Amino acid sequence: MVRTNQQGNSKMNHIVRRAKIVATNRPKMILFGALIVGGLLFHLATRVPSAHRLELEKLRAQVSSHRSVLASKDAMLREKENKIQMLEDKLHEAEAKLYEAKAAREDLQKKLDQASVRQIRTKVVQDVPTPMPTPQPVYTPDDRKFGSSGIDLVKRYHSIGQKGATLWMTGFSGSGKSTIGKRLEEVLIADYRKHTYRLDGDNLRNGLNSGLTMTPGDRKENVRRVGEVSALFAEAGVITVASLISPYRADRDRVRDLHVKKGLPFFEVFVDVPIDEAKSRDPKGVYAKWKSGEIKGLTGLDAPYEKPNNPEIVLRSDKMSLDEEVREIIKALAQAGVLTATENTPKWYPTLIPPDGGMAWEAPKMSTYSIAAANDFPKVLLSDIDLQWVQCIGEGWAAPLKGFMREGVLLQTLHYNSMLVDPFDLTGDANFAQKQTDYDDYSTKLQLGDRVDMSVPIILPITAASKEMIEGKKTITLVAPTGKSVAVLTDPEIYDYRKEEVICRLFGGIDPDHPYIKEMMKGGPYLLGGEIELLDRIKYNDGLDEFRLTPAELRERFVAAGADAVYAFQTRNPTHAGHAYLMQDAGRQLNKMGFKKPLLWLTPLGGWTKSDDMPLDVRINQHKVIIDEGMLPKDTVMAIWPSPMIYAGPTEVQWHCKSRRNVGARFFITGRDPAGIKRSKAPGQMTPGGDFYDGNHGG
Numbered sequence: 001m002v003r004t005n006q007q008g009n010s011k012m013n014h015i016v017r018r019a020k021i022v023a024t025n026r027p028k029m030i031l032f033g034a035l036i037v038g039g040l041l042f043h044l045a046t047r048v049p050s051a052h053r054l055e056l057e058k059l060r061a062q063v064s065s066h067r068s069v070l071a072s073k074d075a076m077l078r079e080k081e082n083k084i085q086m087l088e089d090k091l092h093e094a095e096a097k098l099y100e101a102k103a104a105r106e107d108l109q110k111k112l113d114q115a116s117v118r119q120i121r122t123k124v125v126q127d128v129p130t131p132m133p134t135p136q137p138v139y140t141p142d143d144r145k146f147g148s149s150g151i152d153l154v155k156r157y158h159s160i161g162q163k164g165a166t167l168w169m170t171g172f173s174g175s176g177k178s179t180i181g182k183r184l185e186e187v188l189i190a191d192y193r194k195h196t197y198r199l200d201g202d203n204l205r206n207g208l209n210s211g212l213t214m215t216p217g218d219r220k221e222n223v224r225r226v227g228e229v230s231a232l233f234a235e236a237g238v239i240t241v242a243s244l245i246s247p248y249r250a251d252r253d254r255v256r257d258l259h260v261k262k263g264l265p266f267f268e269v270f271v272d273v274p275i276d277e278a279k280s281r282d283p284k285g286v287y288a289k290w291k292s293g294e295i296k297g298l299t300g301l302d303a304p305y306e307k308p309n310n311p312e313i314v315l316r317s318d319k320m321s322l323d324e325e326v327r328e329i330i331k332a333l334a335q336a337g338v339l340t341a342t343e344n345t346p347k348w349y350p351t352l353i354p355p356d357g358g359m360a361w362e363a364p365k366m367s368t369y370s371i372a373a374a375n376d377f378p379k380v381l382l383s384d385i386d387l388q389w390v391q392c393i394g395e396g397w398a399a400p401l402k403g404f405m406r407e408g409v410l411l412q413t414l415h416y417n418s419m420l421v422d423p424f425d426l427t428g429d430a431n432f433a434q435k436q437t438d439y440d441d442y443s444t445k446l447q448l449g450d451r452v453d454m455s456v457p458i459i460l461p462i463t464a465a466s467k468e469m470i471e472g473k474k475t476i477t478l479v480a481p482t483g484k485s486v487a488v489l490t491d492p493e494i495y496d497y498r499k500e501e502v503i504c505r506l507f508g509g510i511d512p513d514h515p516y517i518k519e520m521m522k523g524g525p526y527l528l529g530g531e532i533e534l535l536d537r538i539k540y541n542d543g544l545d546e547f548r549l550t551p552a553e554l555r556e557r558f559v560a561a562g563a564d565a566v567y568a569f570q571t572r573n574p575t576h577a578g579h580a581y582l583m584q585d586a587g588r589q590l591n592k593m594g595f596k597k598p599l600l601w602l603t604p605l606g607g608w609t610k611s612d613d614m615p616l617d618v619r620i621n622q623h624k625v626i627i628d629e630g631m632l633p634k635d636t637v638m639a640i641w642p643s644p645m646i647y648a649g650p651t652e653v654q655w656h657c658k659s660r661r662n663v664g665a666r667f668f669i670t671g672r673d674p675a676g677i678k679r680s681k682a683p684g685q686m687t688p689g690g691d692f693y694d695g696n697h698g699g
Helices: 002-024 026-046 050-115 153-160 177-190 216-235 249-262 275-281 286-291 322-335 384-395 407-416 439-446 464-470 499-507 515-522 551-560 577-592 616-628 649-661
Strands: 165-170 196-200 239-243 266-272 313-316 379-381 418-421 450-453 475-479 485-496 526-534 565-569 598-602 667-669
Touching (some): 216 239, 249 266, 379 464, 407 499
Parallel strands (some): 266 313
Antiparallel strands (some): 418 450
């Protein structure tokens, strides 16, 4: 019992001591416990299963990798953005340069237009003559070859015989735009046979432009609409006269640019008149209405008018007559080549009129054969008259004839006083007049070509022996009476010479003693047709060759003289006072018609004449004297016409006129009884000894 108590006391004492120890060390134990608890908490807080920790590290690595990639891509993106910016800067710079180049090109184009189509300055300066610029091509086929309709513009113009163009007439109300436009339309249609149409308020305000007012916006729209219509008309080959006040320069320039882009001729016509003059005219009463306050916004008064900076034509309607104004416009159209279908107008046009066959026609060129080579071909001997016809053909006096007539061309000449041509190849067979006559095909060609004047037969008679020698040959040499080879004839066509038929058709009758009929009857029974080329210039070595100028040389002479018209006078006799008066009076009449410098071309016949006519050298010397003594203008050009004389009355006069026109003469002076002679007193004549032709018929 005691033992048990002792044991119990011992345990109690132990506990008490422990308690005392604990009590004594309580602060330390609390601190220690806190450390243990904190460590446990830290351990618990930081302790993560190994797999989770690895996953976390992996995610952290991926995030870091993605951040690196993103940083790299961001750097690349910034680099690309910088490059794009650099390219955009370069693009803007290139666009700026392109714009400058385009502007420079347009400016150059305008300058070129001014030097060509727009070179036609017709500003009227009092007492100062208007210079005549060198005409340039109006239209050159390029990427603008086809119009809005899809038809080749060149073919369209060739078919209708003219080009389309717009004449944009601008100026104050009352300046005279409509009056000039109406008269111009009448003259172009009636006198020039050119398709022309006028656009102005009279035919626009109730249709196309109905509803438009006088506000700046509507005025701009009015000009735009008329500009578009004008361009379509011009594209269709119509000479379009647009008469609008069109006060704003930018609006007119847009219309001009539209035409330039389409390759169409555009003429800005400034009808310049002082505002006070326009107010005094007031044909529509608008100035009176403005003065009374009934209307406002009248151009030139309380609304602006911007004068053209560089118009093609300036008309001072207060100082010029209506006819003078119309002539100025027509001169501008002619100089620009609008009145012809030819693309490239030569430098002599419109001072000189084009030859038959058009400006595209070219005279036969000199042969590429040498005289030595030509001497190896079969030969045909020419008479003096034949040689003169060779010269007429080879130099271009007989245009568009390029050789001695084939049978088809001869028949046209005899029956129609004309021949067919196709200068623009509209038939697809432009050279049909130079081909062997084929009656199975010829009838179709008769319906497709254009007719030009050809009143006398230009033929080459040959003998039966010559026919036998040259049949089957492709090239023949023509030999002058002197024995010199002068030309080659290619693709020969031989046919019967029906002399009586030719003579009757040419002269209207037969007189066996008629001097030229006698020469015709001497010819062989066959005719040789074919195109010729001269081997050398034809000379006669008679001291007069200096006066034998070719058509090309004469055109150069006329242009160099500054002529604005050439009038020709032919004579086979010495010039007498009556002749001189005719030539002087013709010059005065041309001055009254508005020509500033008409040039006289004295053109003595230089070919064969009948035996009792005055010799050529005597006539030439006499002509020189009357020019030197002042009976004719000092600038008179004297040049021999090489044709033989036929004495065929009015029919021959057509040939006289045609051949001078082929050189560019606009006017030709002929007598009352031209190229006529007396009939012989041979038996059977209906009017023996009388005039072969009525003297009045030649006029």
